[in-house]
Amino acid sequence: MLRYLIRRVVLAVPVLLGITSITFVLLWVIPGDLTQQFLDPKIGTIDAEVVEAARERWGLNDPFVVQYGRYLWNVVRGDLGVTYVTNERVRDAILSRLPATARLALAAMTISTLLGIGAGLFTALRRGSYLDTAGMVVTLFGVSIPTFWLGLLLMWGLGVRWAVLPATGYGRGELSYLVLPAVTLGLSYAGAIARLTRSATLDVLGADYVRTARAKGATQQVIVTRHVLTNAMIPVLTLIGVNLGGLMAGSVVVETIFAWPGIGQLLVDAIQERNLFLVQGCVLFFAVIFTMVNVCVDLAYGFLDPRIRYD
Amino acid sequence: MDRPAEALIAATPGRPASGARPALPAVPLRGFPWRRVWRNRNVVIGLCVVGLLAVTALLAPWLAPKDPIRNDLANTLRPPRLDGYLLGTDNLGRDILSRVIWGSRISLMVGIVVQIMAVVIGTLLGVLAGFYGGRVDDVVSGLTNVMLALPRLLFAMAIVAALGPTFFNLFLALGAVSWPSICRLVRAQTLSLCGKDFVEGARAVGATDGRIIARHILPNALSPIIVMGTVGMASAILAEASLSFLGLGVQPPMASWGSMMSRGQAYIWHAPWLMLFPGLAIFITVIGVNLLGDGLRDTLDPQVRSR
Numbered sequence: 001m002l003r004y005l006i007r008r009v010v011l012a013v014p015v016l017l018g019i020t021s022i023t024f025v026l027l028w029v030i031p032g033d034l035t036q037q038f039l040d041p042k043i044g045t046i047d048a049e050v051v052e053a054a055r056e057r058w059g060l061n062d063p064f065v066v067q068y069g070r071y072l073w074n075v076v077r078g079d080l081g082v083t084y085v086t087n088e089r090v091r092d093a094i095l096s097r098l099p100a101t102a103r104l105a106l107a108a109m110t111i112s113t114l115l116g117i118g119a120g121l122f123t124a125l126r127r128g129s130y131l132d133t134a135g136m137v138v139t140l141f142g143v144s145i146p147t148f149w150l151g152l153l154l155m156w157g158l159g160v161r162w163a164v165l166p167a168t169g170y171g172r173g174e175l176s177y178l179v180l181p182a183v184t185l186g187l188s189y190a191g192a193i194a195r196l197t198r199s200a201t202l203d204v205l206g207a208d209y210v211r212t213a214r215a216k217g218a219t220q221q222v223i224v225t226r227h228v229l230t231n232a233m234i235p236v237l238t239l240i241g242v243n244l245g246g247l248m249a250g251s252v253v254v255e256t257i258f259a260w261p262g263i264g265q266l267l268v269d270a271i272q273e274r275n276l277f278l279v280q281g282c283v284l285f286f287a288v289i290f291t292m293v294n295v296c297v298d299l300a301y302g303f304l305d306p307r308i309r310y311d
Numbered sequence: 312m313d314r315p316a317e318a319l320i321a322a323t324p325g326r327p328a329s330g331a332r333p334a335l336p337a338v339p340l341r342g343f344p345w346r347r348v349w350r351n352r353n354v355v356i357g358l359c360v361v362g363l364l365a366v367t368a369l370l371a372p373w374l375a376p377k378d379p380i381r382n383d384l385a386n387t388l389r390p391p392r393l394d395g396y397l398l399g400t401d402n403l404g405r406d407i408l409s410r411v412i413w414g415s416r417i418s419l420m421v422g423i424v425v426q427i428m429a430v431v432i433g434t435l436l437g438v439l440a441g442f443y444g445g446r447v448d449d450v451v452s453g454l455t456n457v458m459l460a461l462p463r464l465l466f467a468m469a470i471v472a473a474l475g476p477t478f479f480n481l482f483l484a485l486g487a488v489s490w491p492s493i494c495r496l497v498r499a500q501t502l503s504l505c506g507k508d509f510v511e512g513a514r515a516v517g518a519t520d521g522r523i524i525a526r527h528i529l530p531n532a533l534s535p536i537i538v539m540g541t542v543g544m545a546s547a548i549l550a551e552a553s554l555s556f557l558g559l560g561v562q563p564p565m566a567s568w569g570s571m572m573s574r575g576q577a578y579i580w581h582a583p584w585l586m587l588f589p590g591l592a593i594f595i596t597v598i599g600v601n602l603l604g605d606g607l608r609d610t611l612d613p614q615v616r617s618r
Binding site: 014015018022023026029080098129140141143144145146147148149152153155156158175196221245246248249252253256257267268270271272276279280283286287291294 | 453454456457460461462463464465466468469470471472473474516545549552553556557558559569571575576580583586587590591594595596597601602605
């Protein structure tokens with residue numbers, strides 16, 4: 001078990017290295033002179049001496065490999081540079097926004113997981129009924145609806161028309177402000193989870209061991225909890241892990257709509273200000289979290305399915 | 312569909328998907344199960360929606376009642392009415408119906424161009440990695456793993472942010488993030504096909520690598536590629552809409568459903584129709600593409616069958 005854990009974590013290292021090189025190269029492909037972007041993204045400067053001094057100061061005259069090595073070392077130390085709009089540390093800017101994003105992501109994940117697995121199981125166990133067909137149509141809508149449209153519809157309906165919930169903002173952290181963004185983000189992923197849960201459950205229900213269990217007189221409840229849930233959850237768990245990437249991207253959209261002060265909104269603002277270190281830092285942060293969650297998902301397989309050997 | 316029937320279909324010889332298959336030289340599309348595809352209800356509904364979109368996009372100049380980018384400040388924020396502006400006007404007095412009609416061009420173009428890029432790049436790299444293995448495979452798989460470890464939309468945002476929000480960069484960014492999943496699929500297909508008898512047979516009679524790939528591997532890997540390409544079209548359309556919504560995609564005054572909605576958000580209090588209709592257009596389009604993808608998967612892919 002420990003060996004597998006170590007091996008899986010070690011395997012993530014080249015992926016993380018690849019991610020850092022991509023975020024590093026992002027700054028290199030920017031058209032025009034990078035120094036001008038750093039000096040002042042709006043006006044730049046034409047003074048050759050100032051430009052040269054800046055290039056020297058930020059080490060932009062060093063070879064590519066040296067610069068990449070330095071970037072990597074800084075990232076490892078947790079130094080993601082400085083936002084040149086407010087001169088704040090990128091790391092601090094991200095960390096100060098983290099609680100809001102984490103709240104939203106956790107709430108949305110809970111909603112999508114409970115709703116998705118519940119709906120998937122419910123429809124699979126009533127395969128072929130009207131409820132099943134209705135469920136399939138609703139989940140098709142769920143995977144097809146654009147997150148931002150769903151958000152705007154909910155905002156218009158519940159926040160503006162009937163005004164039962166605050167339409168935008170974070171308030172002082174009250175739960176009522178969380179409802180609309182979390183439901184928007186959660187619903188947009190529940191559809192995919194429900195569809196996969198349904199097809200995975202149908203696979204398991206047709207398996208020999210379920211027939212055996214039935215022949216031995218197991219009740220429906222035992223079959224569902226003991227056999228179906230544990231076995232059908234493996235692909236579903238993978239999807240939830242993969243979905244987290246979408247959830248983060250979705251949080252960018254949802255945070256923008258609902259003026260939710262999280263990392264997603266920070267990223268959109270940073271892109272609009274061409275605050276490049278901050279963009280780089282946010283993307284790197286999201287990618288690292290995404291990779292780590294997927295490592296955890298891999299590790300969780302073993303608990304759900306002892307047949308998966310850790311070697 | 313019944314399970315025994317599915318098993319029967321899967322066992323029928325001449326299926327282009329992976330699985331047992333006699334070692335005959337495969338000819339692209341001859342064994343393609345057109346009949347079964349056409350009989351699938353989801354495929355038909357999906358094709359109707361996508362076809363409607365295509366017709367709208369092609370005939371936009373004749374279908375649109377008004378100029379989609381001409382301001383008409385005497386008629387701003389008019390609500391939808393049967394006589395007059397059918398879907399209302401926006402804050403600059405532009406006819407929303409005309410803008411929705413013109414916007415279909417962008418969504419359709421994004422869906423098609425991005426998926427063609429993704430399928431071409433992904434198939435090429437996937438076949439090379441699966442067929443040659445070794446160093447080539449290490450490099451391609453490594454790259455694929457890293458790309459898949461980045462959330463797609465975020466990565467596309469970062470590319471657009473770095474290169475600047477132009478129409479060309481939008482396609483570049485979406486294409487760059489869409490190929491890895493197809494590459495991984497094609498690589499796995501190629502690996503499993505390489506072990507089949509008919510590939511061995513072709514090699515034994517002296518077929519070149521290029522001939523084996525073109526005549527034996529690609530035709531047999533075609534079905535899952537088509538399915539994945541179609542499903543990917545839906546996410547490409549949604550991704551473009553999201554980027555345009557955030558102001559990183561199609562720039563004004565060009566009409567894109569995503570950018571229309573971002574404008575609509577500002578007027579959600581007084582003129583909700585600004586965000587209502589472009590969103591509905593995206594929704595219907597994506598449902599159509601998803602139905603088409605589901606239907607194709609049901610009929611073409613015996614392994615990843617959705618029930």
